Amino acid sequence: MSDLPVFPKLPAALRPRARAGLSFALPRLTIWHGFGLTALLLICASVAQAANPAPLQKSIFATLVQWTPLLLRGFLLNIEISFLSMAMGTILGIALGLGLVAQTKPLRQTSWALTQFFRNAPWLALLFFMIYLLPYHMRIGGLHISLPDWLKAVVGLGLPVMANVAEIVRGGVRSIHPGQWEASESLGFTRNQQLFSIILPQAFKRMLPPWMNLYAILTTNTTLASIVGVNDVVTRAGQVLAAAGNNPGLLAPVYAYVLLLFFIYTYPVAIATRRLERRTKVRI
Amino acid sequence: MNALAPIADWFRHLNATTGINFTVFYDPFDATRFVHGLWVTIELSVVTIIASVLVGVIGAWGQGVKSAWVRGVTWSYVELFRNTPPLVQIYFFFFGLSAVLPHTHNGFGMAQPLIGGFAWASISLALYAGSFNVEIFRSGIEAIPHSMLEAAEALGYTRRQTYLNVILPLGLRICLPALTNNLVNLIKTTTLAYAIAVPELLYVSNQIWSDAENVPEMMILLFIIYIILVGILVALMHWWERSLRRPGLGT
Numbered sequence: 001m002s003d004l005p006v007f008p009k010l011p012a013a014l015r016p017r018a019r020a021g022l023s024f025a026l027p028r029l030t031i032w033h034g035f036g037l038t039a040l041l042l043i044c045a046s047v048a049q050a051a052n053p054a055p056l057q058k059s060i061f062a063t064l065v066q067w068t069p070l071l072l073r074g075f076l077l078n079i080e081i082s083f084l085s086m087a088m089g090t091i092l093g094i095a096l097g098l099g100l101v102a103q104t105k106p107l108r109q110t111s112w113a114l115t116q117f118f119r120n121a122p123w124l125a126l127l128f129f130m131i132y133l134l135p136y137h138m139r140i141g142g143l144h145i146s147l148p149d150w151l152k153a154v155v156g157l158g159l160p161v162m163a164n165v166a167e168i169v170r171g172g173v174r175s176i177h178p179g180q181w182e183a184s185e186s187l188g189f190t191r192n193q194q195l196f197s198i199i200l201p202q203a204f205k206r207m208l209p210p211w212m213n214l215y216a217i218l219t220t221n222t223t224l225a226s227i228v229g230v231n232d233v234v235t236r237a238g239q240v241l242a243a244a245g246n247n248p249g250l251l252a253p254v255y256a257y258v259l260l261l262f263f264i265y266t267y268p269v270a271i272a273t274r275r276l277e278r279r280t281k282v283r284i
Numbered sequence: 285m286n287a288l289a290p291i292a293d294w295f296r297h298l299n300a301t302t303g304i305n306f307t308v309f310y311d312p313f314d315a316t317r318f319v320h321g322l323w324v325t326i327e328l329s330v331v332t333i334i335a336s337v338l339v340g341v342i343g344a345w346g347q348g349v350k351s352a353w354v355r356g357v358t359w360s361y362v363e364l365f366r367n368t369p370p371l372v373q374i375y376f377f378f379f380g381l382s383a384v385l386p387h388t389h390n391g392f393g394m395a396q397p398l399i400g401g402f403a404w405a406s407i408s409l410a411l412y413a414g415s416f417n418v419e420i421f422r423s424g425i426e427a428i429p430h431s432m433l434e435a436a437e438a439l440g441y442t443r444r445q446t447y448l449n450v451i452l453p454l455g456l457r458i459c460l461p462a463l464t465n466n467l468v469n470l471i472k473t474t475t476l477a478y479a480i481a482v483p484e485l486l487y488v489s490n491q492i493w494s495d496a497e498n499v500p501e502m503m504i505l506l507f508i509i510y511i512i513l514v515g516i517l518v519a520l521m522h523w524w525e526r527s528l529r530r531p532g533l534g535t
Contacts, residue, residue: 036360036364037360037364040364116511117507117511120468120472120510120511120514121472121507121510121511122472122473122474122475122486122510123472123475124475124476124478124486125475125486125503125506125507125510128486128490128503129503132493132499132503133499133500133503216367220367220368220369220370221369221370221371222369223369223371223372224371224476226371227371227478227479234369234371234372234375237375248383249383249384251379251380251383252376252379252380252381252383252384253380254380255372255375255376255379255380256376256380258369258372259364259368259369259372259373259376262367262368262369262372263363263364263367263368266367266368267363267367270363270366270367
């Protein structure tokens, strides 16, 4: 029964962590980790500065500060892509997830196949697939639609998100005690009423933390778009390096800087997820 | 080779009649490239799986020690690698650190980095997946009933013995499903090595579809192969899970 891609549980990254009784309190992640990263950046910069045979005209810090606006503009595109893919993935994923718990067998099996396909394909391969196969320009009736690369990337990243959201929905629905279904059935609710007014409102709370976790993963994966030619922060980092004279000593600090940008953005999401997990744990 | 000739003929025929062009099945050059890419992907997966599990075990140990410094370093490592893009991590290692490290010179007098693309990809992917493994192992360890540790202590086990003989074997059984999922993710993430020109499956596929202009065919083949690879891993892990199962522990 457990043939190939049936995973008994949600992927590790999507599962609420540390459900079991904690023997010691989690050392709360603090601002210190941010400082740690900044320190890494500083160390890289200083080592690079010291190891640099030909002294730069400008110090590495000045170079980083100078190019920050450009990098931030690229980073903004990453955020936009992550928002749009998440929106697309969530809407499609909820539909697919409801298909996974549907009562009609063909619908359930189709949804299962779709979910497994998009969950088990590498993100980068899906991204390539979309970039190559979606047309640049479409004409539907009299309507002209052009699909720039970043929009194709949104679709390419949205598909694996969709499959993961579907799994989250399924897991959430399954986590509700079967007594709830039985009780509502005995009260004369139809199947749709049971699902939408009894089960889903309860499951929603449990689905939120893994959903946020998925968002954090998606955000870090938006950098894949740079490989397929989207002008995101990683591409811009390359441009910055070229503009600053292709100095090898600048490579580590610039990429550490990009890491820092993502950390600053993703880390609060991680903290919020953890808080939410703890809260839902108490209530349920 | 003769045994494969009918297959090659069939795919050549398929190309001639329908235009569905699977060059890797009849073109020896593409076939060699593709098999080599598949081999590199498998190698990369095996190396990173083993290394990331080791990192996870060491990290989980580092989170439980008394020294606040070791704990702090472990936590920073985990949070750093979990919350930043794996692609930028690979770039950081491959371009950034590689530029700082000393270079050697090869036979042609060209500068050659000390650590190559494959090694950097393995290192950064192992560190990335390892940071997730640390969390997975930690949750497994925390799920062990405290009475077990007290029992081990009462029996005179040292801290290290308790870790190796009690905590690790029990925690491993508890966290195996989560570990399986992370390792599946790791196999999929090996495609990132593409970005630093490690000739793995996606990279050679890209070369092939650039030459033969058969993107959809190569893509479908790529997906099928990844699903098979993931399926093999999942089957192995399930088999391992079953063989490790102890009655009364877990569900």
